[in-house]
Amino acid sequence: MKPANNIIVIFGASGDLTRRKLIPALYHLYKNNQLPDKFAVLGVSRSELDDASFRDAMRQNLIDKENAGGTTLDDFCTRLYYQSLNTADRDDYGKLVPRLDALHAEYQTGGNTLYYLSTPPSLYGIIPACLAAHGLNSENHGWKRLIVEKPFGYDAQTARELDATIHHDFLEHQIYRIDHYLGKETVQNLLVLRFSNGLFEPLWNRNYIDYVEITAAETIGVENRGGYYDGSGAVRDMFQNHLLQILAMVAMEPPALIDADSMRDEAAKVLHSLHPLDAEYLKNNLVLAQYGKGEINGRAVPGYRQEKGVAPDSSTETYMALRLQIDNWRWSGVPFYIRTGKYLPLRFTEVVIHFKTTPHPVFNQRAPENKLILRIQPDEGIAMRFGLKKPGAGFESEEVAMDFRYADLANNNVLTAYERLLLDAMKGDA
Template sequence: MRTPRNSPPEHDGFAFVLFGGTGDLAMRKILPALYAAHRDDMLAPDGRIVSVAQTALDHGGYLKWVEEHVKPHLPGTAIDPAVWEGFLERITYVALDASQPDSFSLLREALATGRSRRIFYLATGPALFVPICRALASAGLTVGSRVVLEKPLGYDLESSNAINDAVGQIFAEDQIYRIDHYLGKEAVQNLLALRFGNSLFEPLWRRDWVESIQITVAEELGVEGRGNFYDQTGALRDMVQNHLLQLLAIIAMEPPHSMDADAVRDEKLRVLRALKPVTSEQIRQSVVRGQYHAGAIKGVSVPAYQAEAGVGEHSTTETFVALKVEVENWRWSGVPFFLRTGKRLAGRLAEIVINFRPVPHSALGPMALRPGSNRLTIRLQPNESIRLSALAKQPGTGMTLQGVHLDLAFDQFFQQERMEAYERLLLDVIAGRLALFVRRDEQEAAWRWVAPILADWASQDNPPKPYAAGTWGPAAASALLARHSTCWQEEEN
């Protein structure tokens, strides 16, 4: 039986308007997250969901679509038919063309009853963000409302600013929720608790005691039918500019004076502005760009990236990036942050590894001087956990050291099902909590930092380095760390 949440439901009514209501993101993530919140009694009884898409379906046809495409992605194993039917009763479907402002009269009619707060979730391509916001304003639907913008928000700094400028003319900054689902993960929240709720780690969380930090987000999947989108985006825009730099900012930030939204985001912004700029010469030394070729994932053959549907035959879009980043401030100066992300890698993994410096002198033999003997590993997926690695004496005669681990597996310690990232973030939107969403100046700082890399790749004859699907990426990614006398965690053994 599921343990009740430790937070009360949102009692005020709401209308959650989901643009892209027949799309992949809506089916796999957003509607399953709303179902979980409904199942756990976290939604107001009169809260409703209005799905919007261009697909010509009536109300019954849309509910059949939801039945077919959402149920396979629902959390948990058993689905209570009564709970599912209650969830479906919240849903209304409106078929309209988001690029045609006149059609928004249909949405206005659907929202005419009640005085619920309105939340507009734009699970569409970024090209529709501005037209949708302008049409909402023309229909008189934006006053007191909130808008959620999915990534990618633009293609570069210029296009991101253009979208933010246009949306900012319609919605105030405190009405805009730029979502990054990694910030809603339980382990990321526990990273904040670990750092700022315990005196044990804070004195060690600095250059004097930390040798290096690794952040990895690895996927086994390829482009999964999204070749047209991904070939115009690539791993740097899709993952580094948002997810990985946000994780870096949380790791490196100073303690905020409170957990209020702007207090937290101010500290993240200071980190992003302190990132050491990269020159063309440094890019060639500190950034690895890769693209997967044909290989095998868990024994199943998979095609090369260039053979994927929607991908150009001679595409140079990167599916892998590894890079060394430095934070130029008193706490972190000289500590390398190694970031890595890629598709068709050897495993599905998202983790942060804090490598502490070895002891300066050991009377216990070379084991105590080995890099990585003391480390903290924060696993974000697939199984959220925190592991502290240390050294202990082996039983028996003599003083032989062996690595041991102190583990906190959240699903074992806390006897309740974990809240998924999207569920937490959607409840925060409904409640008006902004702390886990990206502020515009954060986003600009991240785009500004990656801009020289994008420009260098566009101007240089520097094609991605090949790697076989099912491996951990190009050999150059290992060489990057080897130049700093370290290695990726999975390479140690």
């Protein structure tokens, strides 16, 4: 079922996320006939653009990066609009009221509006308050939904304060705190794999699982995000959101229902069960590092401290490895190894479940390791590795794989993470 007609308002529309992810995601949804019959996108930022220049910029990006073209691209771009606005100035939001009124009337949306904050986190509390000051949070005419993505606060205290600030202007059912990693097909499939197959759930515990690895490796540095990254680091940028969320999905108990509240409840139980990360524990179970200057594929690359926007004496970590323990009945004694970093040899994100080996080597050799591998990116899929007899005389075993790749599906209409999250938000699926 398609979502209801609506206007999508993107704050930070001249930024990198809008260009690389949000507009391409909306274009693909439109191309695949998954958006409502009547919708429009209103880009908002400080940059002095108009509708025509915004459309031209987005069109060229879609041609260059997505190989888009034809009447589909033309029709999509006619739905793109732009409003220059000082997002930190409450009075300036008065410009949005007549602009949105006109778009709602033209596209017959009934007032339905999706706000996406593709902005620096410092504006997460300001924009909702400015919208509310002009009545743009009111659901008297259509729904109003607000999407915010990480980083959501700097620490627990600031996250709570930001949550309270947003709640002053938007109700809980209007707020969508998203993690785009959870929109990836393999992450979503993890729940189906676990809870719809009688094969795996009896084995999904400390009796059969030896250890679990969750890895997010990048082959790039901080690029043009040095200023932001130097205030966060690998722990805040990747671990405390994406990787902890994946860990919770791997380790959670079966929810009573597959809905937002039930899922959050079970994920929270896992996080509450994590062994306390006090100084003594971290001293023996945490590794932090920072990349230095060097050469990659014959190309000289700067060290982290030489990156633009990074302090020359910065101690911000660009790599972290942490061994976690979950102190509950299911997982006691099973280590979870979490790793993430930049400028690593390979780019991939995956979860590997390592099952225990057989207690006795019947064939006079170490039994092959049984592994369940969930590839989150770039080659999304699931593989199971186990031992079989090598052809020929004797009983020598070798490790083989049963491998499923989404790319091999004949009808491969897999949604990207941002496509799924935008579509779910339009449908009101939290």
